[in-house]
Amino acid sequence: MPGRRLHVIAYDISEDGPRGRLAKFLLDYGDRIQHSVFEADLEPEDVERIMARAKPLVAAGDSLRIYALCADCAEKVRSLGRQGPIELDDIVVV
Secondary structure, three states, X not given: OOOXXXXXXXEEOOOHHHXXXXXXXXXXXXXXXXXXXXXXXXOHHHHHHHHHHHHHHXXXXXXXXXXXXXXXXXXXXXXXXXXXXXXXXXXXXX
């Protein structure tokens, strides 16, 4: 039975209001690593909860994707540059 595992959550939502509400909600589950990308250690129930809560925020032309990484794949994650979550103070809206 699958348990807690690392997930990558990515979204592309055109409207500011729904996009902001989704981002704020996702902060309860994981770390924001890019403006519209989160990493989260989730149980299967968490994924279902996120999908249900996000459904009214994702319009026909928008997208939300949640990728589950197996333990082997999670150990092979590599990155360069900034490590860890980005701080909201680092975000500049022009």
